[in-house]
Amino acid sequence: MRLKRIFSIAWENMKQRRLRTFLTTLGVVIGITAIIALASLGEGFRVSITERMEQGFELDVLTVIPGTLFAGRRQPFTDPEVANVRKVSNVSVATPVMQIGSVKLYNGDRNVTAIVGAAVNFTEFAEEVLPDRFRFEEGGLPEHVRNDTLVIGYKVNHGNETETAFAHPNDEVTMTVSIPNTTVPSFIKLESYNFTVAGTLRKTGTSGLTSFDYWVFMPLDTARRIYETNSSDLIFVKVHDPEFSESVAEDIEALFPPYQITVLVPIAFIRQVDSILNMVNIFLTSIASIALLVAGIGIMNIMTVSVMERTREIGILKAIGAKNRTILTMFLAEAALIGLVGSLTGVPAGYGLAHVLSYALSGLATPQQDHVFQRPEVERATVTPIFSWPWVIIAVIFGIAICVLFGLYPARKAAKLDPVEALRYE
Amino acid sequence: MTALLEARGVKRTYKMGKVLVPALQGITFDVEGGEFVAVFGPSGSGKSTLLHVLGGLDRPDEGEVLVDGISFSTLNDNTLAEVRLRKIGFIFQFFNLLPRLTALRNVELPLTLADMPEKDSIRKTEDMLRLVGLEDRMNHRPSEMSGGEQQRVAIARALINDPKIVLADEPTGNLDTTTGGEIVELMKRLNEEKGQTFVVVTHDPAIAETADRIIYLKDGLIQRVKERHGRS
Numbered sequence: 038m039r040l041k042r043i044f045s046i047a048w049e050n051m052k053q054r055r056l057r058t059f060l061t062t063l064g065v066v067i068g069i070t071a072i073i074a075l076a077s078l079g080e081g082f083r084v085s086i087t088e089r090m091e092q093g094f095e096l097d098v099l100t101v102i103p104g105t106l107f108a109g110r111r112q113p114f115t116d117p118e119v120a121n122v123r124k125v126s127n128v129s130v131a132t133p134v135m136q137i138g139s140v141k142l143y144n145g146d147r148n149v150t151a152i153v154g155a156a157v158n159f160t161e162f163a164e165e166v167l168p169d170r171f172r173f174e175e176g177g178l179p180e181h182v183r184n185d186t187l188v189i190g191y192k193v194n195h196g197n198e199t200e201t202a203f204a205h206p207n208d209e210v211t212m213t214v215s216i217p218n219t220t221v222p223s224f225i226k227l228e229s230y231n232f233t234v235a236g237t238l239r240k241t242g243t244s245g246l247t248s249f250d251y252w253v254f255m256p257l258d259t260a261r262r263i264y265e266t267n268s269s270d271l272i273f274v275k276v277h278d279p280e281f282s283e284s285v286a287e288d289i290e291a292l293f294p295p296y297q298i299t300v301l302v303p304i305a306f307i308r309q310v311d312s313i314l315n316m317v318n319i320f321l322t323s324i325a326s327i328a329l330l331v332a333g334i335g336i337m338n339i340m341t342v343s344v345m346e347r348t349r350e351i352g353i354l355k356a357i358g359a360k361n362r363t364i365l366t367m368f369l370a371e372a373a374l375i376g377l378v379g380s381l382t383g384v385p386a387g388y389g390l391a392h393v394l395s396y397a398l399s400g401l402a403t404p405q406q407d408h409v410f411q412r413p414e415v416e417r418a419t420v421t422p423i424f425s426w427p428w429v430i431i432a433v434i435f436g437i438a439i440c441v442l443f444g445l446y447p448a449r450k451a452a453k454l455d456p457v458e459a460l461r462y463e
Numbered sequence: 464m465t466a467l468l469e470a471r472g473v474k475r476t477y478k479m480g481k482v483l484v485p486a487l488q489g490i491t492f493d494v495e496g497g498e499f500v501a502v503f504g505p506s507g508s509g510k511s512t513l514l515h516v517l518g519g520l521d522r523p524d525e526g527e528v529l530v531d532g533i534s535f536s537t538l539n540d541n542t543l544a545e546v547r548l549r550k551i552g553f554i555f556q557f558f559n560l561l562p563r564l565t566a567l568r569n570v571e572l573p574l575t576l577a578d579m580p581e582k583d584s585i586r587k588t589e590d591m592l593r594l595v596g597l598e599d600r601m602n603h604r605p606s607e608m609s610g611g612e613q614q615r616v617a618i619a620r621a622l623i624n625d626p627k628i629v630l631a632d633e634p635t636g637n638l639d640t641t642t643g644g645e646i647v648e649l650m651k652r653l654n655e656e657k658g659q660t661f662v663v664v665t666h667d668p669a670i671a672e673t674a675d676r677i678i679y680l681k682d683g684l685i686q687r688v689k690e691r692h693g694r695s
Contacts, residue, residue: 042575053563353559356520357573357620358548360541456520460559 040370043363047370054343058375061332061339065379066386068329069436073387073429075325077422078394079318085420087311093242094303096279098166099286101272102299111297113268118292122272125288127281132161133269135260140253142193143211143229144204151193151253154214156260159186163254166275170249176206176236184259187212187232191240192250208234212255216264230263279304329436332379333443336372340447344368351451352459365452372444373437380436384429391422465532466493467660468517468628472526475512486512488683489526494628497658499651501665501674509683510664511632517662518551518630519543531627548576552621556633558613560605560620566592566612567601570619577624591619595649611642618649622659631663635670647673 051058101122103111114133123131137154157163159182163171171178171188179186187210194203204210210232215225232255241249261267276285286300344351351364399419475487486509494500504510515521517528519535528535530550535543553559560569567588574584592601595615605613614634621629631650635643647670653659663670671677679686 039578042581050563349559350561353561354572354576355544356518356547356553356555356559358544358546358551358576358624360544362541363576457515460520460555 040366043366044370044374047367047374050367051371051374057339057343061336062375062379062382064332064335065329065376065436065440066383068325068332068439069380069383069432070386070390071325071328072322072435073384073432074390074394074422075321076318076428076432077388077391077424078420079314079321080423080425080428081391081395081420083311083314083318084423086314087307090307090310094307095167095169096282096304096307097276098303099274099276099282099289100301101274101289102301103270103297105296105299108296111293113266113270114272115268119269119272121292122274122289125274125285125292127277127285128274129277130161130165130273130275132158132166132273133257134162134271134273135257135264135266135268136270137214137255137260137264141213142189142203142253143213144208147203149193149196149203151190152251153247154212154253154255156255156257158257159188159254162273163188166273167249170238170241172239172241173236174239175202176234179235182235182256183233184256184262185230185232186235186256188235188254189237190250190252190254191238192248193253194237202237204234204237206234206236210234212253214263228263230259274300326435329439333439336375336440337443337446340368340372340444341450343371344447344451347451348454348459348462351454352456352462355454355456356460361452364454365448368448368451369441369444372440372448376437376440377433379440380433383436384432387432388422388424395420395422466529467496467498467531468494468662469529470513470517470526471528473513473516473523473528474525475509475516475521475523477512486683487516487523490680490683490685491526492678492685492688494660494662496627496660497654499654499661499663499673499675501663501671501677502680503665503668503671503677504680505666508680510666510680513680514630514632514662514664518553519547520553548573549624550627552624552626552629554614554617554621554629554631554634556636558605558610558617558637560613560616562605565602565604566597566608566616566619569605569616570623573620573624588619588623591623592616594622594653595619609642610638611645614638614642614646615649618646618653622653628660628662631661633665633667634663635665635667643667643670 101114103113116133119131119133122128125131135156137156140151140154142149142151159178163178174191174194178188189204196203211229212232213227213229215227217225238249257269274285274289276282282302282304286302286305289300290298354364470490470492473487473490474485477484477486488509490513502510502513512521516523517530519528519530519538522535530546533546533550535546538546547553560566561572564572567585570591571584571588574587575581579587589598589601592598595618597612597615597619600608600612600616603612605616608616614637618629618634621631629650634650635646638646650661650663651673654661663674665671675691677689677691679688
């Protein structure tokens with residue numbers, strides 16, 4: 038018998054048992070709704086986290102730090118080492134950075150503390166490596182950086198934001214730094230130096246694992262003179278393309294003895310988080326699939342009852358010449374139709390539910406702490422469910438497949454009925 | 464001339480729980496094309512089993528059944544279903560119509576199974592329902608029809624695929640005498656006008672008397688065969 042006729046007969050049969058068909062289909066609808074809602078929300082969550090992280094990181098900037106987490110302890114970097122890093126292929130800039138620890142700044146009768154004092158080559162660091170982070174609120178980098186030039190981060194300058202700015206460009210400020218005594222390491226001496234403020238930065242938000250808002254920048258040469266050293270604590274490396282990050286990191290590591298340095302690769306970190314979120318997604322979707330499985334068992338149950346009820350009918354069909362295959366197909370067609378209708382209803386319901394959930398969740402979320410993955414224009418965490426056709430197709434196929442699979446047993450039972458016994462069935 | 468239907472030493476034993484019931488113990492007979500044969504016997508004589516075996520619904524333990532020269536034992540379940548569809552029509556005591564389908568759809572079903580396009584199958588079905596006198600009952604469901612009407616639908620369904628042979632199992636068993644008589648008359652008319660071959664199983668002597676030939680069955684064996692005279 039032609040498949041089209043079989044399906045139209047199956048459809049008629051389902052229409053005759055409206056309530057039963059509705060309830061059976063409802064199970065599939067719930068299953069598919071759960072899967073689509075969780076998958077689209079999870080995907081939206083993953084994308085939004087990744088986007089935030091990509092905004093929080095400079096994907097093309099690697100940081101080389103001395104030592105590794107648990108092994109190796111290395112001296113600061115020398116200039117020839119920095120030069121070697123600069124020569125690695127696909128590196129566009131490599132610039133040394135000295136960390137000075139916390140410093141105290143005085144301007145007239147006011148003083149502030151910067152958590153991080155950093156000495157940088159302004160041209161390389163500010164203009165080439167991190168141009169996006171160096172947006173000035175006031176002033177800017179002078180064309181010729183002088184020895185006493187100072188750039189102040191937003192939080193250092195503004196404190197708790199209610200106060201007026203600590204300093205403005207061309208202000209003379211005094212910086213107190215603590216210098217370790219080279220002969221007696223536990224002794225430190227405090228010394229003061231005068232600087233001219235060149236510029237104050239706007240909010241930059243987080244970059245990688247730090248926030249430049251809490252930093253104060255001075256020229257590298259000045260710091261080296263103060264500390265009487267030629268070394269640097271970090272190397273910031275800019276690559277031509279974030280895609281080269283990992284290979285560049287490997288090349289840099291190869292320049293040093295094993296376990297002497299660590300290269301922080303933001304894209305690797307993001308990929309890691311991304312893959313974790315992907316796993317979480319798969320996990321959530323698998324849990325949602327259980328609902329579909331339950332629906333499948335429901336179909337099996339109902340169809341088994343249906344086959345029993347229709348035993349005599351099956352006997353009649355066989356007597357007048359229906360093949361086993363025809364009977365099998367008739368029952369599978371009903372299962373497939375339930376799967377199709379259920380999935381096609383469940384997909385929009387799932388996306389609807391995802392939007393409702395996303396709306397409800399955004400109401401619950403607290404406003405962001407502004408130093409963690411900050412995006413100035415977004416105050417609340419919102420997750421937009423992501424619609425994807427592949428997911429729709431997979432869900433519909435999965436829905437139909439589950440129904441047909443669970444329908445197989447009762448359908449085979451129907452097909453294999455002995456016609457004489459089936460005709461005798463009351 | 465080879466017979467249309469041949470039964471050769473057909474034996475069939477049932478298992479009822481742990482008891483073996485020998486329903487057919489070696490049945491041999493032929494049915495020629497155009498014949499109206501009655502298989503007559505008391506209940507429990509194996510009449511229904513014989514009909515099932517002749518119609519390819521059931522397989523004999525021993526012996527052979529041939530319809531139109533085709534031996535059932537050489538066929539698998541699917542090809543046997545195909546033979547039932549194209550060469551055999553069934554009429555049952557309890558009509559066995561599909562309750563949710565109209566008379567038209569019930570009669571059309573074998574044509575649907577045989578993949579006839581719907582346009583042709585409906586025209587043919589309407590003609591057939593007219594032939595059995597149900598032109599004004601086409602869109603009624605079985606529950607909306609009398610027993611006699613339901614049996615007419617069943618007869619129409621049995622005949623719709625132009626089968627070689629129609630097998631009827633107590634076709635009047637569930638009808639009153641008058642209606643039963645009308646059904647027998649209809650079958651006789653189809654036999655005479657269209658040359659349709661019938662094998663009717665019954666325990667009603669009145670029906671048996673109208674047949675060309677009566678096969679008396681008892682305890683799974685043919686007791687005797689009575690030919691009605693005046694027919695070649």
